[in-house]
Amino acid sequence: xxxxxxxxxEIQCKIVYYGTGYCGKTTNLQYIFSHAPQPARGELxxxxxxxxxxLFFDFLPLDLGDIHGFRVRFHLYTVPGQVLxxxxxxxxxxxxxxxxxxxxxxxxxxxxxxxxxxELETNMRRxxxxxxxxxxxxxxxKRDLPNAVPEATLERYLNRRRVPAFPAAAVTGEGVFPTLxxxxxxxxxxx
Amino acid sequence: MxxxxxxxRVVEGGMEQLTNIVVSPGELEAIARLLERLAQxxxxxxxxxxxxSGQVIAAQQQSSERDIVALGALLAGxxxxxxxxxxxxxxxxxxxxxxxGVHESIYTSLIREHWLxxxxxxxxxxxxxxxxxxxxxSDELERVLDRVLSGSAAAKEQVVNVQxxxxxxxxxxxxxxx
Numbered sequence: 001x002x003x004x005x006x007x008x009x010e011i012q013c014k015i016v017y018y019g020t021g022y023c024g025k026t027t028n029l030q031y032i033f034s035h036a037p038q039p040a041r042g043e044l045x046x047x048x049x050x051x052x053x054x055l056f057f058d059f060l061p062l063d064l065g066d067i068h069g070f071r072v073r074f075h076l077y078t079v080p081g082q083v084l085x086x087x088x089x090x091x092x093x094x095x096x097x098x099x100x101x102x103x104x105x106x107x108x109x110x111x112x113x114x115x116x117x118x119e120l121e122t123n124m125r126r127x128x129x130x131x132x133x134x135x136x137x138x139x140x141x142k143r144d145l146p147n148a149v150p151e152a153t154l155e156r157y158l159n160r161r162r163v164p165a166f167p168a169a170a171v172t173g174e175g176v177f178p179t180l181x182x183x184x185x186x187x188x189x190x191x
Numbered sequence: 192m193x194x195x196x197x198x199x200r201v202v203e204g205g206m207e208q209l210t211n212i213v214v215s216p217g218e219l220e221a222i223a224r225l226l227e228r229l230a231q232x233x234x235x236x237x238x239x240x241x242x243x244s245g246q247v248i249a250a251q252q253q254s255s256e257r258d259i260v261a262l263g264a265l266l267a268g269x270x271x272x273x274x275x276x277x278x279x280x281x282x283x284x285x286x287x288x289x290x291x292g293v294h295e296s297i298y299t300s301l302i303r304e305h306w307l308x309x310x311x312x313x314x315x316x317x318x319x320x321x322x323x324x325x326x327x328x329s330d331e332l333e334r335v336l337d338r339v340l341s342g343s344a345a346a347k348e349q350v351v352n353v354q355x356x357x358x359x360x361x362x363x364x365x366x367x368x369x
Contacts, residue, residue, distance in 0.1 A: 002211045003246040004347055007219030011350075012246045032367075040366050045261055047268075056272070059264045064362045068355050072362070075245065075264065087279070091271035095244020177367045184363045191211060191351050 001095045002191055012073045013187045016093055018120050019102035020112045021053070021081035024141040027170040028102065029060045029076055032180060035173060036062060054080040057092045074184055081116075090123050098135035098187040099124075100179055102170075103158055105140055105148035113158055131161065135186035138165040139179045144172065212242060213347050214339055219249060221335045226251045229310065229328045233321050236295065237311040240332065241267050248306070266309050270299055287325075289318060298322060302329045306336055 003012040017025040026046070033044040042061035049055050057077050064072040077096075079089040093099075101120065103113045124131050140154050151167060159165055164182050168175025214222075222240060230238040230251040238251040239259070245267035250259050270288060277284045287300040297311045298321050308329055310321050 001242060001244055001246070003214070003242060003248065004211050004350060005214045005219065005248065006350060007214055007216040008249075014244050014246070037366055042260060045264065047265075056268060057264075059261065061260050061264075062366075064359065064366060067358050067362055068350075070350060070355070072359055073260075075260075077264070087275040088272065091268065091275050094271055095242065095246075173369075177369050181363050181367050184367070185360055188356055188359050188363075191347075191356075 002097045002187070004191075009069055010071045010073065011191075012075060013097040013184075013191075014075050014077065014095055015098045015100065015183055015187060016096040017076065017078045017100045017102055018089070018093070018116070019079075019081055019141075020104055020109060020116045021083070023081060023102045023104040023109070023113075024168075024170040025078040025081065025102050026054055026058050028100075028139070028141075028168075028176050028179070029058050029078060031170055031173045031176045032062070032076070033060055035177075040064065053082065054078055056080065056088055074187070083112075086119060086123075089119075093120075093123055094127065097190065098137075098183045099131075100137055100139055100183050101158075102139045102141050103154055105142040105145055105154065107147055107149050110149055110153075110157065113154075117158055135183060135190045136161070136163050137179060137182045137186060138163055139168045139170075139175060140165060141168045141170050141175075143167045143174070144169040211347060212246075212248070212339055214248060218335055218339050222249045222332065223251070225328050225331050225335070229324055233310055233312050233324050234316050235310045235312045235321075237262070237309065239263065239266070239307075239309040241307040241309065243267055243271065243305060243307060262309075266297070266299055267307060270301070270307055287322070291318075298325060300325050300329060303333055303336060305340065306332070308332065 017028055019025050033041055040063055045059040047056035060076040062074045077092050079092045121131055138159055140151055166175045166179045170176055226238045226249055240248045241263050242248060245264040247259055247263040252259055273285045273288050290297040295311055295313055299307055299309045302308055308325055310325055312321055
C-alpha cells in the first residue's frame with residue numbers, strides 16, 4: 001500500500017519480485033544494488049540460509065531523490081522461491097504495490113513456473129487483488145541458457161494477460177533495468 | 192492472507208488504482224505527539240509506527256534514517272511471519288510480539304489490522320509497563336489513523352498530478368538506465 005506522507009513529503013512504494021527457486025530474483029536485486037547510482041541505492045539486506053538461499057526476503061530501498069519537493073522511494077523485496085515457503089511468500093507479498101514475476105527460461109522449469117504463477121494469482125485474489133488490474137510485469141530470465149525455452153512459448157503459457165515482458169540474463173545484468181523501469185512506472189501510474 | 196485489506200479500487204478505463212495511505216501534516220503532528228509521549232514514558236530508544244507492508248509512517252528514534260527504513264521492513268516482516276505461524280496453530284492471529292534481548296527488547300503490536308506500533312526499550316523498563324503504555328497509545332492512534340485511512344483524495348491529487356508523474360518517470364529513466 002503506497003504511503004504518501006504529505007507532512008514529511010515522502011512517497012514510498014513496495015515492489016515484490018516473485019518466482020520459483022533459483023529463478024534469479026535475488027540476482028536481480030544484487031545487480032541493481034551494484035549498478036544503480038550511489039545516492040539512489042540503499043543497503044541490500046538479505047535474510048538467507050548459510051548456502052545463500054533466500055530464507056525470508058531480500059530488501060533493497062531505492063531513493064529517487066527530491067522530485068517537486070517530494071522524496072520518492074521504491075522498496076524492492078524478493079520472496080523465497082522454494083515450494084515449501086508459500087506462507088513466507090504470502091507474508092512478504094502483503095501490501096505490495098507492484099509485482100515482477102521472474103520466470104526461469106530452463107525447459108525443465110516451465111511447469112514449476114506455471115504452478116508458481118497460479119499460486120501468485122491465488123494469493124493475490126485472497127488479498128482482494130486481481131493481477132489483471134494490478135501493476136505487474138514479467139521477466140524471462142536466463143535467456144543466456146543454450147536450451148532456453150523460446151520466448152513465444154513463455155508468452156503463450158505464462159503471459160495470458162499480455163503484460164509487459166522483458167528478456168533478461170540477470171547474472172550479466174541484461175534486462176534487469178528495463179524490468180525495473182517498467183514496474184516503477186506501472187506503480188506510479190497506479191498511484 | 193484473507194484479512195489483508197483490499198488494496199485497489201477500479202477506476203475508469205478498467206485499470207485498478209492502488210489505494211494509498213495519505214498522511215496530512217495535521218495527522219502527522221498528532222501521531223508524532225503520541226509517539227513522543229510513548230517514547231518518554233517508556234524510556235524507549237525507538238518508537239515506530241509502520242503500516243503492515245513495512246513502510247515507516249513516523250518514528251521517534253536515535254538511529255539514522257537508513258537504519259529506520261531497514262527496521263521497518265524487518266519488523267513488519269517478522270510480524271507478518273508470526274501471523275502465518277498463528278494461522279498454522281489455529282490461532283486467529285497474534286496481536287503482539289515480544290523480541291527479548293539481553294539489553295534491548297522490542298514489543299510490536301497491531302493497531303486496527305493495518306498498522307504496527309513498535310517500541311524498543313532497554314532492561315530498565317518493565318515489559319508490562321510498555322504493553323500498558325502501548326495499548327493506551329494505540330487507542331489514541333486509532334482515532335488519528337482512521338482519518339488517514341478514510342483518505343484524502345484531494346491531498347493526493349495536489350501532489351500526484353500529471354507534471355509530478357512525468358518528472359518521476361524521467362527520473363526513473365535517468366537513474367535506472369542501462
